[in-house]
Amino acid sequence: MLEFIADNIILFIALVILLFLIISLESKLLFGKVKPISHDKLTQLLNSTKINLFDLRDNKEYSKGHIVSAKNISFDDIESYKTENQTTIVTYATSDSDAQKAATAFFGKGVQEVFYLEGGINSWVENNMPLSGEK
Numbered sequence: 001m002l003e004f005i006a007d008n009i010i011l012f013i014a015l016v017i018l019l020f021l022i023i024s025l026e027s028k029l030l031f032g033k034v035k036p037i038s039h040d041k042l043t044q045l046l047n048s049t050k051i052n053l054f055d056l057r058d059n060k061e062y063s064k065g066h067i068v069s070a071k072n073i074s075f076d077d078i079e080s081y082k083t084e085n086q087t088t089i090v091t092y093a094t095s096d097s098d099a100q101k102a103a104t105a106f107f108g109k110g111v112q113e114v115f116y117l118e119g120g121i122n123s124w125v126e127n128n129m130p131l132s133g134e135k
Contacts, residue, residue, distance in 0.1 A: 034103035036118035039127050042067075042090060049088060056093040056102050057121065065131035067092070067124060078105045092117035092124070 005012045037045070045051050046069065055062050055070040062072040073081065075098070083089065089111050091102040099116035107114045117124065125131070 033107045034100060034114045034116055036096075037090060037115040038118055039124050039129055042115075042117055042124075043129070045088065045090065051088040051090055052083070054089065054091045054102065055121075056091060056098050061094070063133060065125075065133055067121070068130065068132040070132075075102055075105070078102060078109070081109075083109055083111050087111060088113040088115070090115045090117060092120050094120050094122070096120055 042053075046053070046067075053067060053070040055066045055072045056075060057066075057072070058074075059072060062070075066072065070092070083106065089103070089106045091099045091106070091114075093099045093102070096116065096118065099120060103114045103116040119126075
């Protein structure tokens with residue numbers, strides 16, 4: 001075993017790095033402050049409970065089409081936005097990273113149930129989900 005590791009040190013290092021990244025990503029998903037939500041789960045939430053849905057794209061993209069009941073805000077507006085701690089918040093943008101940052105900011109303001117749309121608006125559109133405000 002040690003001889004194999006010594007002969008293939010680059011492969012072994014790559015394996016260790018990949019294992020670390022996988023464990024890190026999985027633990028972040030399990031124990032993270034904000035969680036990803038699929039388009040199916042978002043549809044269920046929209047139909048069953050009152051949620052605040054925030055679109056973080058610029059106004060021009062928002063005008064071309066957004067998820068029904070979504071409010072268009074910028075990342076800078078989150079700090080001054082009044083939220084209730086009992087409210088469920090879902091954020092989405094073009095990329096997951098922007099939506100995650102916004103969701104984390106809402107969590108930092110004391111909101112306990114915060115999600116971001118996994119895959120962003122693109123996953124919503126790719127799954128033939130309806131948009132409001134399309135031109």
